[in-house]
Amino acid sequence: MLDRSTLTALGRRSLPAQIEVDGRQYRRVCIFKNDFFAVTAMYEGDAGKVVLKVNREASFLLIPLSWVGRWLTARECAALSHLDDVEGVPGLLQRWGRTGLVREYIEGHALTKGEPVPDDFHDRLRGMIEEIHGRRMAYVDLEKCENVLLGDDGRPYLFDFQIAWGPPRSWLGRLWPARVLGRWLQTGDLYHLLKLRRRTRPDQMTPEERSASYRKPWYVHVHRWVTFPLLWCRRGILDKVDPRRRVGERGRVAE
Secondary structure: OOOHHHHOOOOOOOOOOEEEEOOEEEEEEEEEEEOOOEEEEEEEEOOEEEEEEEEOOOOEOOEOOHHHHHHHHHHHHHHHHHOOOOOOOOOEEEEEOOOEEEEEOOOEEEOOOOOOOOOOHHHHHHHHHHHHHHOOOEOOOOOOHHHOEEEOOOOEEOOOOOOOEOOOOOHHHHOHHHHHHHHHHHHHHHHHHHHHHHHHOHHHOOHHHHHHOOOOOHHHHHHHHHHHHHHHHHHHHHHHHOOOOOOOOOOOOOO
16 A cells, blocks of 8 residues: 555655745744645744745655656746746745745735635736736646635735746747647636636626636646546545545645
């Protein structure tokens, strides 16, 4: 039987109890998430709070996967650096080793379906997404309400850019396939924005917008067809390894 620790990013290891950022000490307060791809925690010190995120380092079934962690970290750091002046995007403070990063902490909580939000929340969120699109990127991860943070100030924040898309910096990014893929992903962002508004503030939608929020782009359907077998296999493994957890993101190990 698989060891449950193999389902976490660091295996049997954990994040350090203390870290140093820009010469200042921070102590670990809580772990937000510890799943297959990453472990994320909040640290606090005299200078305030920061978030440490470390991507996959542990092997799985004897297969080395630290390269995945390095790749994901490089992608997310590049995205945060490119968007460092966009309102609602946390600032990148520094890299952490080969597979981690430290970013600003935002006071707030993950948005939930049906949760009331301020009148200007979705307009601000759309403005953020349009700014991201204006920089030839796509956020990609708006499918679930929980991927948007509702700040204590009532504003929206986007905090996870692990799978955000941006064109290659080389000449490949100027080719037709990269441009088309970018447009598809950006259109997917706009569709998920409408769906998110329907789930939290349907009173702000026109009949046309409500209707559009139910019309999935064809490539969203394709994505589901491609990923469903992988999700089905993953859930089957988790049913055997972690049968107690039937809700949320199963496979996490609380610390």
